[in-house]
Amino acid sequence: MTAQSPSPVFTVRFDISDQEFSLAGVLRPHSPAEIADDLLLLRNGIEAVNGVLYVNLKRVTHMNSTAFRALTRVLVDASHSRPELKFVVVASSVVAWAARMFRHLTDLSPNIAIEIYDSAFYPGQAFVENQSFIPILRTQTRMTWRHEREILPRHGLRTGMAIADICCGIGDFAMLVRKEFDPARIVALDHSMASLDYARDVAEKFGVRDIEYTYGDASQMLLESDQFDFVICRHSLQIFDRPEMLLRELYRICKPGGRVYITNEKNSHCLGEPRSDSIQWTYHEVAKLFSHFDMDVEMGPKGLRLLQDAGFEAVKMESFMVSNLDGDPQEFADIIAAWRDVYAGEMSVRRGDSQEFIERFKQGFEDHIFAALHPRGYAGWPIWAASGRKPL
Amino acid sequence: MKSQKAAISVAFDQLLSLRMDMANFTADWLHCDQLSNYVARMVSHDRPDPLRHSNLLSSVLNELLEMSFRSETDDGELVCAFCRCREIERVELTFPCPPRQRQFYKDVVLGLKTRQVLASYLGAIANDSAPGDEAILLGLVVNYDAEVQLRDFGAGTLTFIVDLPLGKLLN
Ligand SMILES: C[S@@+](CC[C@H](N)C(=O)[O-])C[C@H]1O[C@@H](n2cnc3c(N)ncnc32)[C@H](O)[C@@H]1O
Numbered sequence: 001m002t003a004q005s006p007s008p009v010f011t012v013r014f015d016i017s018d019q020e021f022s023l024a025g026v027l028r029p030h031s032p033a034e035i036a037d038d039l040l041l042l043r044n045g046i047e048a049v050n051g052v053l054y055v056n057l058k059r060v061t062h063m064n065s066t067a068f069r070a071l072t073r074v075l076v077d078a079s080h081s082r083p084e085l086k087f088v089v090v091a092s093s094v095v096a097w098a099a100r101m102f103r104h105l106t107d108l109s110p111n112i113a114i115e116i117y118d119s120a121f122y123p124g125q126a127f128v129e130n131q132s133f134i135p136i137l138r139t140q141t142r143m144t145w146r147h148e149r150e151i152l153p154r155h156g157l158r159t160g161m162a163i164a165d166i167c168c169g170i171g172d173f174a175m176l177v178r179k180e181f182d183p184a185r186i187v188a189l190d191h192s193m194a195s196l197d198y199a200r201d202v203a204e205k206f207g208v209r210d211i212e213y214t215y216g217d218a219s220q221m222l223l224e225s226d227q228f229d230f231v232i233c234r235h236s237l238q239i240f241d242r243p244e245m246l247l248r249e250l251y252r253i254c255k256p257g258g259r260v261y262i263t264n265e266k267n268s269h270c271l272g273e274p275r276s277d278s279i280q281w282t283y284h285e286v287a288k289l290f291s292h293f294d295m296d297v298e299m300g301p302k303g304l305r306l307l308q309d310a311g312f313e314a315v316k317m318e319s320f321m322v323s324n325l326d327g328d329p330q331e332f333a334d335i336i337a338a339w340r341d342v343y344a345g346e347m348s349v350r351r352g353d354s355q356e357f358i359e360r361f362k363q364g365f366e367d368h369i370f371a372a373l374h375p376r377g378y379a380g381w382p383i384w385a386a387s388g389r390k391p392l
Numbered sequence: 393m394k395s396q397k398a399a400i401s402v403a404f405d406q407l408l409s410l411r412m413d414m415a416n417f418t419a420d421w422l423h424c425d426q427l428s429n430y431v432a433r434m435v436s437h438d439r440p441d442p443l444r445h446s447n448l449l450s451s452v453l454n455e456l457l458e459m460s461f462r463s464e465t466d467d468g469e470l471v472c473a474f475c476r477c478r479e480i481e482r483v484e485l486t487f488p489c490p491p492r493q494r495q496f497y498k499d500v501v502l503g504l505k506t507r508q509v510l511a512s513y514l515g516a517i518a519n520d521s522a523p524g525d526e527a528i529l530l531g532l533v534v535n536y537d538a539e540v541q542l543r544d545f546g547a548g549t550l551t552f553i554v555d556l557p558l559g560k561l562l563n
Binding site: 062069222 | 421424437440441442443444448450451458510513514516518520527528531534535536561562
């Protein structure tokens with residue numbers, strides 16, 4: 001009985017300035033001796049810190065009993081030898097066994113606390129996971145699809161591919177892509193349970209069984225590396241305060257030679273006629289409001305640079321204008337009304353805006369709606385679509 | 393025993409059964425990881441959240457496979473079967489096992505029903521000298537709400553039957 005191959009891959013880090021020991025990947029050693037060096041790093045780390053030591057296990061996808069017991073003993077011993085030290089073990093809400101297993105550390109020592117990492121990921125997350133966004137997302141997708149079904153093939157989407165839609169929202173785009181491009185596999189991931197429930201309901205009603213909807217955190221996915229021919233991430237990089245972290249994950253799950261496709265907006269460029277000045281003022285304010293919550297809704301044209309910086313090659317970009325001329329103008333007006341309700345509602349209030357500001361802010365959306373519904377009016381919402389190839 | 397077995401085979405649909413020569417299996421520790429991921433993925437594709445389902449199931453399968461890996465016998469076959477009955481998933485793992493080891497497992501599994509499992513589990517994970525297999529089986533009960541049964545038809549093999557409410561654990 002030999003253990004010839006090295007155990008599955010994991011990484012270990014100790015960061016003295018953050019007082020954080022992190023493990024990531026698959027910890028399935030044959031014996032505790034295999035991870036002895038890693039645990040020594042932890043032991044030495046414990047000696048070097050004061051106050052709180054963070055044990056970050058968010059990115060551990062598997063940990064066998066052997067590893068867990070070895071880790072437990074180090075932490076429990078340390079909690080006895082350094083009783084003044086607090087240990088905070090951070091586990092992921094996505095990995096279903098993690099919280100159930102790691103909670104026993106608290107049972108064994110009152111100095112060890114467990115934190116479940118979930119939606120505290122970035123400041124604006126609560127807004128974008130808000131259920132009131134569901135109807136907007138649906139209408140938005142219907143309108144952008146008219147453009148994107150033609151754009152996607154230019155960025156390399158073909159039938160029969162393995163596709164992932166990361167931050168899929170209510171899953172409607174995945175449904176459309178599935179129908180049009182007949183993928184070999186399609187995974188759709190989001191961090192909103194409400195949106196996923198909605199997506200599964202719709203799929204069920206249409207008898208669609210082959211979209212793999214999954215709850216996850218886009219910045220650290222359970223998906224394995226090098227799996228997808230085409231990775232989609234729409235309207236979502238712009239809401240993360242560290243988009244490069246997300247791009248790294250999109251890159252990781254993409255096959256070498258496959259492409260990552262992103263779309264983002266530049267809100268200050270929303271426009272309309274008549275009443276263009278009021279509309280323009282309001283959308284400049286939208287950009288400022290989002291940036292107050294660390295979201296960059298001006299990201300659209302930055303797509304080229306972002307993809308290049310993330311290591312993609314053969315990067316392409318184009319833009320398109322969703323407008324009131326794309327079908328029923330009322331649909332366009334509905335989108336604006338939904339934006340008005342959230343942006344000049346909850347978000348503006350949360351920032352502490354004055355009533356006077358909110359009134360003026362709202363007026364621009366009203367004027368945009370007016371332009372959209374005006375028989376001779378024009379109302380537009382510009383979007384940038386970019387993609388890059390992962391090198392072979 | 394007979395009627396119980398009949399009831400089991402009626403209620404559960406078998407989705408998959410894998411056979412492997414024990415000597416091949418134990419030739420490489422990595423086989424535990426690979427086999428558990430493979431089986432978990434195969435049977436999770438039609439679940440509401442295939443990825444998380446598969447991650448959870450792989451964790452359980454891996455523990456069982458690691459246990460059989462250490463069973464000290466290379467002679468014979470490893471059989472890993474997977475069945476489902478509505479929300480309950482069942483793993484049946486059969487592997488060659490010498491008599492002394494079989495008795496040890498029987499005692500542990502009996503203990504799972506009679507002892508304070510949480511206290512025993514905490515004792516097992518905090519204590520170096522507790523047997524690894526016992527910690528694994530207690531862990532399955534405590535962390536995965538598993539129900540563990542044993543079937544021993546003699547012939548030098550032992551079958552673990554582990555029922556798991558995975559759908560419930562994922563929500
Ligand atoms: C602006 S919506 C875009 C949804 C969809 N792609 C579309 O275009 O309709 C952003 C989505 O990102 C999701 N999201 C936010 N944080 C996430 C995270 N950490 N991991 C995965 N998804 C996240 C939200 O739940 C929301 O569905």
